[in-house]
Amino acid sequence: DTTSAPNFIRNQIREEIEGGRTGKIVTRFPPEPNGFLHIGHAKSICLNFGLAEHFGGDCHLRFDDTNPAKEEQAYIDAIKADVHWLGFEWAGPVRFASDYFDTLYQWAQHLVREGKAYVDDLSPDEIREYRGTLTEAGKPSPYRERSAEENLDLLERMRTGEFAEGEKVLRAKIDMAAPNINLRDPILYRIRHASHHQTGDKWKIYPSYDFTHGQSDALEGVTHSICTLEFEDHRPLYEWFLDNLPVPAKPRQIEFARLNLNYTLTSKRKLKLLVDQGIVDGWDDPRLPTISGMRRRGYTPASIRKFCEMIGVTRADGGLVDIAMLYHAIRSDLEDNAPRAMAVLKPLKVVLTNVPEDFEEVYEVAGHPAREDMAVRKVPFTRELYIDHDDFMENPPKKFFRLAPGKEVRLRNSYVIRCDEVIKDDAGELSELRCSVDFDTLGKNPEGRKVKGVIHWVSAERGIPMEVRLYDNLFLEEQPDKDRDADFLEHLNPESLVTVRAIGEPSLAESEPESRFQFERVGYFCADRHACRDGQLVFNRTVGLKDSWAR
Template structure:
């Protein structure tokens, strides 16, 4: 798979603006609404806005568009700050908030009323829908559209003072109810919400809409390129109308790019919240979630997410991106940088009958097959070891390259052994394998002529560490879980999480630090859980397999 960075039409626009002298300093912004955790689509937007600023010697603001306090919380704010920083980006100056501009926005609303370009409307929600018209029929003017400037100023001031109930009145821009663009049909600027705000407390009982606030916030901050996803293209005329009709400090321009729609994934905040609230997942940072926090806890490296966003490019067209591209970027990064270790997820004991009971050898193994700078580790080797139950058969054909009775296999970084007999329980299950070592099969020059059938991982029974291993897979088993009439809940993958409680790890893994990733040899890539892992009770999450098992 090609991981060359794809084209970015926005870079072309910015370069032309710089060359033509229209822009002297590039200023972008990332403007999340703090009403949920950020997901993979936001990672793309972050990489676009911060990346373009970095590439052109500019700056990028982080601004919370917190105009809807009913759905917002400090928890979401803190998670977003952590996610952006973890991805490796630094915002310019202090964190910004739309709520910091509430007074200025209100003053500009008053200005539009004074100019005859805004009015207070009493239509309720149902009436407003009727008056708005349809895509094929023009809307009708509100009966309150011709109120005098004086009456509108009085009503707006009384709205701000809290005299009216929620839903009783709104402030609307006076544009064109016959416009073919529905967003231009006298859109709402302010609505009454008698709810405390996480930043301003109870100072306000009216709040600006996103469409009214967004462009003006960009102007206040001197944003030169206001970049958003393609669904806001129809909102751009309204964005421009406000800029043109207000005495703002600067004239930002809006540009749209195709949003990231990954396969086997949903990115609707509402639906993701339903998964959390309904207990389908353990939280917003569940490793199966497409949230940045979830991918971080899963063990996806931040650099792999950034590379993925570069690989898919930035275009003017929406499209579905194969999530396998993200998994490829993760595998490539971990293969290059993750140290190796051994873990036995389904252990069965092997007793080496010729090995002294009291003998312990300290073997050395490289932490990475091609990265000498990552050093070596010590592996204690003793008479009893654990191997994976899948690595033994009493009988097998020639294609089976693991341990078979009467056949030989190498224990990785240790001896070649040969299986002699098995011990079974009353139900006929193998509970113990007896084997012997082949002399002189360890080190730089093993005995000539020794040709084991394969290599398997192992852990010393006396020194291994018991651990919980959480084996994660894709949350959905349908390529487009919420497309069309699909009920995304019916496509939950029942095998998306399997908890292994009897795994045995090589002893060095107990000292792994939180979020430290490894390749468990022959098993896949795993990470020490961000929250639950301790040296006393190791907990590892499976990040991804060694190969793509979904596409064969």
């Protein structure tokens, strides 16, 4: 029902292939292992892996691991699991930018020998100050004219750990007056006496993102290095390295607009803050837009891939995608593919006074109205049952077609009942309804009158208790981090999680973790991956039934 939106990179590559300018394409997805992947990364994954799939090329998974202080093995494992779960397979082994540290170091020495890099003793603050601004040219460091010999020696001593962190850096010698500030002698290496998850204590210096990325692409034979628009200004530098180093290939950088989703944060750093402060229940909290959170919430890989296709790929920056579109993608998948069940989230007891105490009949009900391949459910009907509080009103308005005193309603898949009596507790709260069944209404209309309403219900004797977690947007503001950076903590939705005790039909008892259902008339739910064990049933609300996405 949804058409795919434009993807300018796919169109461009198609033209290159048709024009014979590109053979086999190679792309890469290059996450930094400093957090879990989120829906923005899913856009990049679907783009990079999707292009390789589409054009019969390869997509590599390469960890951009140049900042050991913030990186962890646990993040590496989670990222691999997320890419697999989305249904993609990387070509060849998992790669690491750190695989290339030896080569990068030799290339740094190469630049030094060519007089194109130097060791600088300015402090980080001084370097920033000397670099100038958009309107003011930078000025050269007093260390800029060191001899190649001295630079080689200092660089080697940086490598072996002779200097303290921040004492020296290696910089490219490009142009301190360049209009593009990225070309004003960018930093190639920093001293960091940190242990690295891949290389251990081998290195005391670590290469910068800019000095690593394009060269890694070149070493892997990447043809199209696709990144977000923030890197557009880095492209001249990306190309400068490729032009000034003995690289085996010349990849090309192409930028696209990152995904921004309303009511959501797409920044690992900010998501990490929510996790670290205990505002959410870990990186896979179902309210987070992390891939593992969305998985736990009940999203399918297909729905995320479809969403990424729907949003398209452009260079138009700054747009906010409506989260209703994401909800639409999962809702339409579950509409077609999730079996149905009845569950009552706000149970109100109903006693059917003309049904005998030990009476039970069992209905065989289709698992899905349009899917004969789905198992038939057995739904027991007994004297006592539960309906939802919201399906009863003591003083209903005119158009209320559900249950009310003296009024009739149909129990879904079962009889028409009439409410004869309303029972209240000592506090005057509604506690129970006494109703009677018209036994002549199973599978047929009642005689001589019309009953419009149909409500869901669960046998009180046979229903099973379960916990239902009702999730909503984590933020009340469309752009929670719009104004100041930390503002988002002030816009948290206090009702982003509401937990209720519910009663489900017996067929739900065997639900495997991660099985998904439509609870009829209520919404789509997924059995929690972690909490459903030892006979406990916990369902997460994935999304409601009503679609508000305006096409």
